[in-house]
Amino acid sequence: MAPYTDIRRDGLAGWLPAALVPYALLMRLDRPIGSWLLFLPGPWAFATAAPDWARGLWLAFLFGVGSVVMRGAGCVVNDLWDRDLDRRVERTAGRPLASGAVTPRGALVFLAGLLLIGLAILLQLPPAAIWLGVASLIPIALYPLAKRVTDWPQAVLGIVFSWAAPMGWVAATGGLDGPAFLLWAAGFCWILGYDTIYAHQDREDDALVGIRSSALALGEATPLFLGIAFGATIGLLAAAGLAAGLNPLFLVGLLAPALHFSWQVRRLDIHDPGLCLRLFKSNRDAGLLIAAALLLGRI
Secondary structure (H helix, E strand, O other), rough: OOOOOOOOOOOOOOOHHHHHHHHHHHHOOOOHHHHHHOHHHHHHHHHOOOOOOHHHHHHHHHHHHHHHHHHHHHHHHHHHHHHHHHOHHHHOOOHHHOOOOOHHHHHHHHHHHHHOOOOOOOOOOOOOHHHHHHHHHHHHHHHHHHHHHHHHHHHHHHHHOOOOOHHHHHHHHHHHHHHHHHHHHHHHHHHHHHHHHHHHHHHHHHHHHOOHHHHHEEEEEEEEHHHHHHHHHHHHHHHHHHHHHOOOHHHHHHHHHHHHHHHHHHHHHOOOOOHHHHHOOOOHHHHHHHHHHHHHOOO
């Protein structure tokens, strides 16, 4: 049986010249789910606070392109840190740096190019949002280290992947206030949940190589934890919408993502890596349902 891996060589990677494919795989263009999940807290902020449709759509475009680029940059940083460990984990052994398809020097040059593109996008935003975007580089750089020193690297990822909520709020309104922090906290809890599901793919290999995760810490208690994390997500979203003065109709809209989260918890089998990956990916739909619910509150 072929080794288990989540690398896909079809899709966009299959259309690129052979020389570019390792770099596309390095920035995970074969798996756009990560870019979606990095992006989605931004539309939560735009849906709640953008002054008009034109501004909201323009910011969504900028954040969408920026999410692809910066998620790619984060993956390069992660794989530079982890290339030796990745060779020892079944799912990650085929990654370009671990397999030798891309050299560390090549990865650093590629990273510099991605960061320059990210900077060009960032400069389209208001000054306060620019500084907030620059500050995000700190947790991005620290995330690969977290899995070596804490059982909760998912918490660091939660900070990184929910960053688009406060940054999107600043880009839309020019400042930060209470609802922005509530959206950020909701995103943090959401990410704790879905990344714990993701981490169960590697639970056994991580234990062997000394990588720590919430999946290892929680084990069979994972469904209970997911119920708490996803429940907190819905509660914080409700609080954010009410604090922002949204039409109470958005509370009805939140029933859809709440049911989606309940389905994930009931469906989870932590001993089935393929199922864990499918449930993890389904959080794109959960994030879109949340954005739709918040938009409903602007009617």
